[in-house]
Amino acid sequence: MNSVASIVLNRSFQLGLLAVILIALATLPLHYQGYNIVRLLNIFMFVVLTVSWVIFSGSTGYMSLASAAFFGVGIYTSALLGDKLPIAVVVGIGALVSSCVAFLVGALTLRLRGIYFAIFTFGLVELIKHLTLWWEINMEDRRGRLVVYVENDIIFWVMLSILVATLLTAYFIRRSKWGLALQSIGENEEAAAHMGINVTLVKVITFAVSALFVGASGAIIATRWTYIDPGIAFNPLYSFMPVLMAIFGGMGRLLGPVIGAIAFTYLKEELGTEFPELYMLIFGIILIVAILYMPNGLVGLIQRLWIRGFRRQDADT
């Protein structure tokens, strides 16, 4: 046991394992064209949304419900430019535009705290949605747009790249001085400011960085949806889902939101297909049970069971 553990805990072994997983995922579309490509890329997308949300909201404690706005901006970028530019460029532009929107919003609103910030960001999604709608109807006399078609394996690779970028960013922010600043803002913003942290700058930039990935994933996933309109692009569901997934997984460490998003997406799809008539009921019950019995999320629960298991093992030997 011990020797296995020491191999498993070896850092280069871990990195190697990660590399193997990454290569396995990246080469998957080369020899496989089935639905799991779609399933995986949906999971990637929700992991990106959730981890991006956690990068900013998880540490600072500002609960953002703006994900759907950034996501929608990405989607619209794709709808507007998808047939004019290479898809990688479109994704990049989607990311940047989202990020700029986030920067502006952040600069305007980050003095709002607690539930007010959450509700403001939510209102923002609706405002952008209705403005776009109004613009399309009154200025362009149309509603909705067809999005350029892209092969699933291309979407998969782009989404995988966004995922890797998101995870790396989240990981390095967490380990850096910047992450410490974010955390101290979450603990006590006033004290952080008096300790020499430029809280406004830190918050706004982090907010903008987190929106990069959300916008990028919106831009690429739009090509799968083929047709979009403001109601579809700025769906508040995409604001709530990352929050639910992060809390479901547990926010203590990076792995929590990742596992939360994976488990949640998987569960939702399987329940929706296995029990289409009852899945909302089951899903609702799972949510309530989870919040009652897993205060630290899925990861917290696994950890508790693990530690208990270890104790028993220790007692046995």
Next chain:
Amino acid sequence: MVEFLNIFIGGLILGGIYALIAVGLSLQYGVARVLNISHGEFIMVGAFLTWAMYTFWGLNPLASLAIVGPAIFVVGFVLHRTLFTRLRTSSASPAAYEGGSLIATFGLMFIIQNLAIITWGTDIEAYSFLNTGVSIFGARFAANRLTMLLFAAGICVVFYLFLARTRLGKAIRAAAQDPETAGMMGVNIKRVLALCFGLGALMAGLAGSLLSMCYPIRTTMGLEYTIIAIIVVVLGGMGSIVGSFIGGLILGMVGSIVLYIDPSLSLVAYYFIFILLLLVRPTGILGK
């Protein structure tokens, strides 16, 4: 003059609807600290109960208020005594409780909606009740909408008096200010919080009953009303009953004016005002 009345009374009616939708949520968040995403589901259930009783038993929708209100109150009260009380005692901090209860109400939303779909299906239901015109100084209004306004105003006044004048109402306000101190002063905090949640649900149910007189209803409509309620509550100031009423009226008036100028801008205007107000005065019109 007629145009002014059209806009003004039209605004009052809309405002009354918005206020009614929001008051319950305001109480639930302001006192019980639950941002109830399933609020709209309670509205939906109230609407469907009223519709069902009218369609199958011929019961007057206004009479059904007396049944719908208490029934939904009991559901809300029991939910809080079981689910939310447990959650509150096991939460590490008030912030954790707010987050946790948010998720729990999401769960409730799914559960209630699914049960409603099983019971009533997903089609549109509607019935005609008092669908005639009433003339006020030459301006015409739908009788059912005016009735709804009167009842909404009446319910909100009674509710306000209950909070302001009765012993129980004072206990609720004390709990809203400072639950711990209120607890020490002999207020049974668990019961008061459950009461608030129940009352919030009751208000949602009544709102649903009244709404069903004027609008078609669907089992999937809940979230739309929750969103309106959140806007009004934030506009008025969280936890302030009077604030919700004023917030509703302002939104209604603005809505009425914008509908007169350019209907397509009405929702844009709502969210614009909402966002502007949050920037200028984040605690809402009557917030502290």
Next chain:
Amino acid sequence: MRRKLLILMVSCTMVLALAAPLFAAGCDEAEPEKEVIVFGAARPLTGPFAVYEEMAFGPIYKMWVDEVNARGGLYIEEYGKRLPIELKIYDDGSDMGTMTSMLERLILEDEVDFILPPASTAFLFAAAPIANKHGYILMGAEGGGTTLTPLLPSLPYYFGVLNYSDHYQMPVLADILSDAGIETAAIMYLEDLHGVEYSGVAGIELTNAGIDIVMTKSVPLGVMDVSSIINQAKTLGAEAFLSFCYPDENFLAIGTAIALDYNPDVFLTGPGANFAFFAGVFGPAAEGIMGYGAWNTKSSAASEDFYEKFIALYDPGLLDWWGHNLYYAGLQFFEQAIEEAGTLDQAVIREVMATSTFDTILGPTWFDMTADGEGGGLLAEECYTGQVGQWQNGVFEVVDPGANRTAPPVIPKPAWPAEE
């Protein structure tokens, strides 16, 4: 240390759990003998579009499947026997992302034999290219519209069934109105694909027919008061009021018009007026209101039979006098095309559908394909039982000029019933 180990084990487990189906999918099992034909669909069982599943295409495809199975299934020559139909319905929660994924899941993972369409025009637009990419026939149900028409040449597997704005509702409406001497019309439309399209097409068709559009106002989804619009239409004295919205707004418009005593000669609404329960909701006030459509039991003997079958199974209030006979006829057509082809090969069936005429409850039924025959098709104009309907004495009469007409239009419509 333990924590790290734990994290690692958890991630490995998850990766394995995800990878497992990949390997499973990789192993080819021996093809078992074909026992059933699976029809799959991503339908909105929940969310705002759930109403479609309950009232529009939902009851029809279920009814059709039961009937086919009662006959023992579809006879496929290739297998030399009848194969019963099995439905595989997933919930898309009225979310575009879920719908597109579910559709691909049905095609790629479940490998269903055929797919049925998702609900609403926008979703149909999204589904059509996906179906086409995988070579699956997509018979459209609730939805269709001008936006899709220019794409038809690139969508050989798409077969649209429902009639819509310029196919051929608004031209017919313009004829009806000009025949009745209507000179002015007011339009209220919903800010969505449906509303924008109808108001646009109606604007052109009515103006061509010499009718003056005196007002065009759009309302957002979720509008809670339309009195200013009704008041304006009343002030302008518009002889026809056209509400191109969904039931929520259409019902609101009618209720408001009654309360504000605006009784135009013609009152037409989009989806809402075409449902049987509409007459129940509005009672005598429904009298004279027009809607998209249309068919009724007088349209043909086959319509009468279909009506009887429907009400034996479902609440009569769910009946849709616009699309139900078309959806059913579409499925009957599909069924005969499959049997005629004698195989489950979609490309073969597609050719049969594009070139054949089959008998359905509409009578002889065929699709008009795009010019070169290489694109998709729309149900031929001659097959429709009507384009515009009007409530008269509790019946949704077809009031089109010509052979489809079941009753002449009543214009001006009767006054709203007196106050009780």
Next chain:
Amino acid sequence: MRILEGEGVSKHFGGLAALSNVDFHVDAGEIVGLIGPNGAGKTTLFNLVSAALTTKQGVIKFKGRKITGLKPHQICRMGLARTFQSVKIFGNMPALTNVYIGSLFGIPAGTPSAYAAKGAEELLEFVGLSASKVTPAKDLTLVNQKRVEVARALATKPELLLLDELMAGLNPTEVAQAMELVTKIRDRGITVFVIEHVMKAIMGVCDRIIVLHHGEKIAEGTPQEIANNRAVVEVYLGE
């Protein structure tokens, strides 16, 4: 040398004047006390100096440079640190991290992290908390939380330290320790400006005392002078 000076500093909340036209100064190397009854405007003054609040009336200068209009983090990096009346620690972080953050961000050029970590440990030891390095700050006693705040403020390498009621709620032994700590801070070459209610402490440790009442400065002088000042005695006894 005047390290801190204010001229005509005023602050209104709504219609209420929390501070009106206050002139004050602190010389380098001094320990200056700021006293006054509750609501006299003491914390408001600290908040203005550290930019937690802003005002357009009056000028505040630090090391001869005008600092009104700057942001809190800028003031901190200029070498002016503070603690808070009600402790504002980073509760879920270990005590050491609290201090570490101060040294990481509070210095203009930033400190190399290894060096910062070492400095942080040293400062924890300085305030007598080397035993609780890894304890989450929220689990410490109030006294120790206040000490963490002091160490955290010191980590930003200040030239002037504002201490807001360091001794409130402490028992006599702890007050004595705190007094000793204040002196030790000054011995490190840091000027100290303190708000205090514990009279014995402030009289014992301060070189000079400023008295505020209803937002106005009513007296200034050595502890001896203040103790004998009639206006001050009236304010305190008349309460």
